[in-house]
Amino acid sequence: MDGRDNRGLTDALDDLGETFLMDVAKNLKVWDADPQPRSPEPAPRGRPATRARAGTTAARTWEVSALSAAHFAKENRRLTVRQTTKGPLRVQLWVRRVWLWDPRHDAPARERLLVVRRAADGTHKYSLSNAPAETPWERLGYMQGQRFFIERAFQDAKSELGLAHYEVRGWRGWHHHMALCCLALLFTLKERLACAAAIPLLSVRALVELLAFYLPRRSRDPTAVLANLRARHTARAASIKSAKRRRK
Numbered sequence: 405m406d407g408r409d410n411r412g413l414t415d416a417l418d419d420l421g422e423t424f425l426m427d428v429a430k431n432l433k434v435w436d437a438d439p440q441p442r443s444p445e446p447a448p449r450g451r452p453a454t455r456a457r458a459g460t461t462a463a464r465t466w467e468v469s470a471l472s473a474a475h476f477a478k479e480n481r482r483l484t485v486r487q488t489t490k491g492p493l494r495v496q497l498w499v500r501r502v503w504l505w506d507p508r509h510d511a512p513a514r515e516r517l518l519v520v521r522r523a524a525d526g527t528h529k530y531s532l533s534n535a536p537a538e539t540p541w542e543r544l545g546y547m548q549g550q551r552f553f554i555e556r557a558f559q560d561a562k563s564e565l566g567l568a569h570y571e572v573r574g575w576r577g578w579h580h581h582m583a584l585c586c587l588a589l590l591f592t593l594k595e596r597l598a599c600a601a602a603i604p605l606l607s608v609r610a611l612v613e614l615l616a617f618y619l620p621r622r623s624r625d626p627t628a629v630l631a632n633l634r635a636r637h638t639a640r641a642a643s644i645k646s647a648k649r650r651r652k
Contacts, residue, residue: 411504415514418534425519425533425547430469432530434502437463439513441505456507463503468530472498472520480522485545489605496522497545501537519544560608561589 410426417424440459466474480498487493498520505513517539519531531548533539561567565588570581592608599606 411511414532414534415511418514423533423535425531425535425544427529427531427548427551428468430528430530431467432532433465433467434471434516434518434532435463435465435505435513436471436500436502438503438515439463439505441507441513456510458505458507468502468518468520469528471500471502471518472528472530475500476520476522476528480520481541483542483545485542485549493549495545495549497541499541499544502532504532517544519548521545521548557589560592561585564608564612565589565592 414424414426435458437460440463441456442459443456476496476498479500480496482494483497484492484494500518500520502516502518503513504516505511514534515537516532517535517537519533521529521531523529529548533544533547535544535547558567565585567582567585570578572578572581589608592611595611596606596608
């Protein structure tokens, strides 16, 4: 995700006093020092200037991948981010203070922390944060690693709780479905936390299987199943007929 597409969001979070850390594309351009933007000076003649300019020559623009390539090897640190079921998660991390500023837009330069992590396969992950400059690198690495749990929550909700299994035509129905799935995900999380000491490997899938076995189910006979099918087919036929009538 290109950080430039999120500039409005992150600036708003910054103005509200919220601390964030977001992943950015490797080709995002940043400044290695405060560019000290200056408003365009009025021209004595000709077309007036419209773009601001950097007020210092000490600042230089870099793509985050290039800036990382120039410093990562010498300045990175090996840190333990968190404990996992397979042992401590150790990463190589590099943090550098940078500035975001685009002379094409009338916006002040914003100070950020560039957080770069190298994975075991040699790939790099780039993130920007508005955390204070004195924030420990361990804390920044921990914050960057939280995306794993967000993606895992969506994976569990989709594969086990039916987050993507909806057939609705309006926002109200979609919101109802999403709300119920979120409640189900919250329930599974609370159960896993309650059973963490006794069953540390309890998963969402395991909980769904247990509920499917222990919860009482309504008994159904062939007559009820066929009646339900007829009702659904009747409703679909009426919908198709109504659509054809509207087209005419």
